[in-house]
Amino acid sequence: MAEIMYWEALLRAQDEEMARDPMVICMGEDIGVAGGTYKATKGLFEKYGEKRVMDTPISEGGFTGLGIGASFLGVRPVIEIMSVNFAWLAMDQMFNSAAKVRYMSGGQLSAPCVFRSAGGAAHQLGAQHSARMEKVFMGIAGLRVVTPSNPKQAYGLLKSAIRSNDPVFINEHELMYNMKGEVPDSEYLHPLEGSEIARTGSDVTLFGYNISVHWCLKAAEILQTQHGISAEVIDLYCLSPLDRAGIRKSVSKTHRAVIAEEDEAPVGVGSEIIAIINEECFFELDAAPVRVHSAFVPQPYNHTLEAAAIPDHDDVIRAVLKLFGKA
Amino acid sequence: MTLDDKKRVLQEMVLHRRFEERCYQAYIERKIGGFLHLYPGQEACCNGVMEAARPGHDYVITGYRDHIHAIKCGSDPKVVMAELYGKATGSSKGRGGSMHIFDAAHRFMGGYALVGGPFPLAAGMAKAIQMQGGDEISICFLGDAANNQGVFHETMNMAKLWNLPVLFVCENNLYGIGTSLDRSTAVVDQYKRVCAYGVEAAQCDGQDIDVVYEHAKVAVDHVRSGKGPYFLELMTYRYRGHSMSDSRGYRSREEEDHWKLRDPINILRDKLIAAGKLTMDEFQQLERNTDAYIETEVIAFAESSPEPDVSELEHYVLA
Ligand SMILES: Cc1ncc(C[n+]2csc(CCOP(=O)(O)OP(=O)(O)O)c2C)c(N)n1
Ligand SMILES: [Mg+2]
Numbered sequence: 352m353a354e355i356m357y358w359e360a361l362l363r364a365q366d367e368e369m370a371r372d373p374m375v376i377c378m379g380e381d382i383g384v385a386g387g388t389y390k391a392t393k394g395l396f397e398k399y400g401e402k403r404v405m406d407t408p409i410s411e412g413g414f415t416g417l418g419i420g421a422s423f424l425g426v427r428p429v430i431e432i433m434s435v436n437f438a439w440l441a442m443d444q445m446f447n448s449a450a451k452v453r454y455m456s457g458g459q460l461s462a463p464c465v466f467r468s469a470g471g472a473a474h475q476l477g478a479q480h481s482a483r484m485e486k487v488f489m490g491i492a493g494l495r496v497v498t499p500s501n502p503k504q505a506y507g508l509l510k511s512a513i514r515s516n517d518p519v520f521i522n523e524h525e526l527m528y529n530m531k532g533e534v535p536d537s538e539y540l541h542p543l544e545g546s547e548i549a550r551t552g553s554d555v556t557l558f559g560y561n562i563s564v565h566w567c568l569k570a571a572e573i574l575q576t577q578h579g580i581s582a583e584v585i586d587l588y589c590l591s592p593l594d595r596a597g598i599r600k601s602v603s604k605t606h607r608a609v610i611a612e613e614d615e616a617p618v619g620v621g622s623e624i625i626a627i628i629n630e631e632c633f634f635e636l637d638a639a640p641v642r643v644h645s646a647f648v649p650q651p652y653n654h655t656l657e658a659a660a661i662p663d664h665d666d667v668i669r670a671v672l673k674l675f676g677k678a
Numbered sequence: 679m680t681l682d683d684k685k686r687v688l689q690e691m692v693l694h695r696r697f698e699e700r701c702y703q704a705y706i707e708r709k710i711g712g713f714l715h716l717y718p719g720q721e722a723c724c725n726g727v728m729e730a731a732r733p734g735h736d737y738v739i740t741g742y743r744d745h746i747h748a749i750k751c752g753s754d755p756k757v758v759m760a761e762l763y764g765k766a767t768g769s770s771k772g773r774g775g776s777m778h779i780f781d782a783a784h785r786f787m788g789g790y791a792l793v794g795g796p797f798p799l800a801a802g803m804a805k806a807i808q809m810q811g812g813d814e815i816s817i818c819f820l821g822d823a824a825n826n827q828g829v830f831h832e833t834m835n836m837a838k839l840w841n842l843p844v845l846f847v848c849e850n851n852l853y854g855i856g857t858s859l860d861r862s863t864a865v866v867d868q869y870k871r872v873c874a875y876g877v878e879a880a881q882c883d884g885q886d887i888d889v890v891y892e893h894a895k896v897a898v899d900h901v902r903s904g905k906g907p908y909f910l911e912l913m914t915y916r917y918r919g920h921s922m923s924d925s926r927g928y929r930s931r932e933e934e935d936h937w938k939l940r941d942p943i944n945i946l947r948d949k950l951i952a953a954g955k956l957t958m959d960e961f962q963q964l965e966r967n968t969d970a971y972i973e974t975e976v977i978a979f980a981e982s983s984p985e986p987d988v989s990e991l992e993h994y995v996l997a
Pocket of ligand 2: 821822823849850851852853854855
């Protein structure tokens with residue numbers, strides 16, 4: 352197992368899939384000659400040429416729709432949206448065309464395309480470059496949503512997404528492209544559904560996805576060493592469909608739940624997980640579940656304000672201690 | 679087109695007209711729900727273009743005024759009507775409705791209800807054809823008002839940039855719902871708008887199928903021979919309201935009567951009579967036979983078909 356960066360994992364997945372299947376193409380702004388904003392397509396232009404690694408005009412609605420139309424005929428486009436904030440311009444095509452075409456054609460057509468985008472808040476990029484939008488995507492029937500928390504998932508989920516016959520949205524994170532992690536040397540396909548136990552524990556379940564998995568892991572470590580609380584961390588790499596069974600299983604074991612999300616409440620992963628806990632295992636609970644989330648404001652520019660708006664592992668620890676009456 | 683071809687097309691156009699008029703009736707009877715957009719008046723557009731193209735081989739995509747485009751590509755009118763009735767035997771098994779007819783087997787890639795939505799999808803299908811090396815072309819039929827969407831411009835740019843085999847047919851019926859073109863659009867000649875993107879374009883009469891066919895032939899040959907996208911604007915008129923709730927208060931009865939003087943079916947009928955290929959009696963017989971077919975086959979099929987099974991509500995969401 353080699354240690355590689357998150358962006359290298361995405362690149363390796365695309366490279367392998369393009370080599371395997373001539374119908375796999377990549378599309379997006381600055382992904383070709385320039386190598387990609389986050390390097391996820393670096394070198395592919397030279398290797399596969401401009402017909403398969405397409406530098407698109409700045410026309411998110413247009414090129415997303417074009418990729419979807421190509422997918423109707425068996426092309427498998429990986430469509431990079433430079434920043435998830437720009438995905439609003441592509442959502443008509445993602446939602447009205449890709450996500451609905453199978454249903455409204457009674458199963459005749461499908462849109463096997465992948466949308467990849469840099470989500471999350473980076474540092475001081477301001478309101479129009481720091482939005483989180485997973486809450487929007489996960490509420491759309493007909494669209495799969497995955498969000499890798501490490502390079503292994505980035506590699507395996509992207510490969511599986513390319514081979515899926517459904518449209519898949521992959522929510523990446525601006526701050527995670529240089530994260531290092533072990534990725535199997537041999538080919539690896541990650542399941543598109545389910546969840547992973549990132550750390551086992553017995554007193555409380557911490558639910559995270561993408562960057563918040565790392566807050567949860569750090570919080571769990573501190574909770575164990577400094578407070579004697581054993582936290583289980585569940586990595587919800589799949590946001591749609593959510594892993595109801597996995598959520599039930601862990602909460603039934605620990606009887607307490609904290610959900611950590613970088614997206615703001617109201618409406619989102621936290622509220623959805625709490626609804627699922629209510630539906631699946633309400634009577635297993637020893638305390639009301641708690642969500643940790645961003646403030647309900649457009650992302651501020653000022654460093655201190657920004658830090659105050661976005662939670663981190665400390666907020667997760669505080670939420671857990673409160674659950675145990677220790678704060 | 680030979681005279682025999684024209685006679686066959688006349689029969690098809692009569693079916694297309696009577697089918698739509700029967701839909702109108704079924705809607706009044708509440709057999710058909712939702713929005714219903716009808717095609718009478720515009721028949722020469724779809725027929726003229728598709729006679730120059732290869733129905734069932736070329737990929738066709740359009741908006742919500744889609745029944746006739748599907749039938750022209752090869753869909754069974756029974757299955758289309760059953761979809762309008764929301765039945766399990768419908769083209770989308772009752773999940774689509776009037777605005778979402780699909781027939782993948784005949785390469786009719788669907789009716790879409792977001793104005794302008796099909797533009798990039800059509801270009802994408804052309805990209806797939808280009809990659810796969812087939813001799814098909816992608817044909818996108820949309821209205822005049824769709825050209826004011828951003829994706830229209832984005833798509834024209836990309837189609838030309840990547841030399842995609844896509845034919846855009848603009849059925850210019852002078853209105854988007856109740857807003858006339860000159861009140862919504864600074865440049866009313868639609869074909870002029872794509873010049874900015876270097877896309878080859880032409881405008882012609884959309885009521886005389888011979889004229890449509892001649893222009894469509896040039897357009898189809900251009901696209902199929904690898905010369906890139908083409909935009910063909912056909913000047914036409916819809917007789918009925920935009921959809922069923924439209925009382926047409928935004929236009930005069932004189933204007934409507936003026937256009938009905940140039941009815942696409944009558945134009946073709948009269949040419950065939952003049953050529954000695956058809957008599958008025960024969961034509962009237964054709965209309966009666968068509969109505970009988972629609973009643974005894976098409977409507978009967980839709981009426982007698984089962985409703986979709988509610989236990990299958992969640993089928994066809996994911997693969
Ligand atoms: C994105 C979007 N905006 C508005 C509408 C409502 N709408 C439906 S049809 C229509 C007019 C379209 O006119 P045109 O493109 O000329 O086609 P026609 O109906 O004349 O064939 C409008 C505004 C819609 N369906 N989709
Ligand atoms: Mg119109």
